[in-house]
Amino acid sequence: MWRQFRDGEWPTLRELLSHLGRVHGCLWVPLLFCFLGPVLTVMASYPVIRSARHRARLSFPPHRGHGPDASVLRVQTIRAWLAVGASLAILAVFGTSEDWNEAQQQYYLRLIATPWLLLLTAPVVMALLFRKATPARRTEMRARLRPVLRSALRFFGAFTAFVVLAGLLVLVFQETISGDGSGGSPDAVLVVAGLVTYVAVVWLGFFLWFASGTVVRTAFGTADVHPALPALLTGVLVWELSLISFVVSDLPPGPLAVQLLAVLGGPLSVTAVAWWEIGRLRRAR
Template sequence: MSFGGPTNPYQPPRPPNGGPYPPPPATGPYVPPQPGPPQPYPQPRPYPYVPPGGPGSRGPGWGGPRGAEWPSVRELLRQGQGRISGCMWLVLLAPCTWFTIVPLVACYSFARSARIRAHRLFPPHGHRAVDDRQVVRVQKARAWIAAVMSLLLLAVYGTPEDAVEARELYLMRLAVTPPLLLLSAPVVIAVLFRWASAQTRSAMRVRVRAALRSAGWYIGAVTALPLLGGAIVLLGREQEASSGSPGAAPWLIIAAALPLVWLLFFIGFATGPAIRTGFNTAAVHLALPALLTGTLVWEFTVISLLAGGLPPGPPAIQVLALLGGPASVTAVAWWEIRRLRARHGVTLRA
């Protein structure tokens, strides 16, 4: 067999009469473009845009437990119509169950209203103006290491009394944190004002006013809580003294109890975000949360030392346990400030 020359069986067929090669036969759906005016390119059919659901979303009208807003009672009933059977509707509509259903619905409405107001004043993620995941990971790792070291210290050198005292100190910190933060934040802001330039101060004043308004709401709620509780106690004693004719005391107790319940929900939903955002002082300066954290941790150290004394263990262990926690928090806070300066140009002496 030969692979070259005129006898090559794999050569293409010769054109007839020495002319050009004929076009290949049309064996598929392809049709070559024909001469004529250009045809418009067919546009794709538009589809309706559906925005993605937020974190914890479960469909329209439902914000989820961690969403931006809880659904109203009407939306809950409307969504649950297809899931609640007829027997369950009879139980819910029976008059004998109203003494439990009505308070639950009222508490849910109060909680929803208080949560909306609390999250408008103190956004849950307002403290993360700059989302630096590496800083968050380091903060979480430091917190876990501190917790494990505290438990090991109690397990090795502690007594049952030390464990009870540690729990009391933890509860005391939870109670002292909001007022201590309200006292410390103005001092740190005043130092930043002292360091800042005139142009930066004018921008910071507007944000400070907004932070003061939100802090005023929280202080007013905390102040009104014992006042309403004391009024309810006095009205109850007055009703017991005049047991013959109750008068308007029961209605006054109900009128004072309703805002009391709302304030309890408001303080419960607002305390966590308020502490994380420093009562919205995080919007005043990007480095303010780190400065407040470094200040508060040393204040807590002094309070713990005055209230409970030194931690258990040998003297060297006591000193390390007392100073290791605040020193590590201060180091992480200062590292965060350096990252803000290197990555975002945030300086304390602006």
């Protein structure tokens, strides 16, 4: 079941409860007694989360079109884990509680900023690639551009709907708790509207969460336009994100050599892997 949650289609709530029902009753009694509220919340929200993930995988297939070969994917994974380990080691040795909080804030900043940077950077990189391509290759690339544009519009349309509905939810909530303005009970229509809006906001939030990883990894499927585009975009994006992190936050903790390694090590290693991937694509042609 763990592989199913990680790679495949999540089981339905009935299938999940059937599987969990095999657990001995002695374990369920204290679990329900101590965590009844969270358990009921998870059970109520699981179908919504499952639906959002299913739709995200349909709209943004994780293995769509061209992708890195096994060797490139293995090196990318190793590099990513080494970067995480190095960051944690620096924080563990030299960091304070404020540094840990700042690292968490940087993580959320990158999570939010990366799709927007990708939207702004991709046209520039594709324009340069179009300029370097031959006329025949340019015509072929232009024909493959429409699915990429539809994928980008779908993602940012969902993001816009999420922001609008979240703002509407705040207004409905404020109106509901105020009743009719004179301390009366809240209007039933507002309560129903608030619940519907809340479910929609939760669904869109998880849809964007599950889609973001694929969107960033595949760059909206730009490999269908040109196999080298994801590597090029990754190389540019990592320097843009490093510049943003440098501007909005302080240097990492530790001696100057450690700070330089933390600031430049990530972008340089990502650029090296991207350059190596492009070299493999050239030799494979």
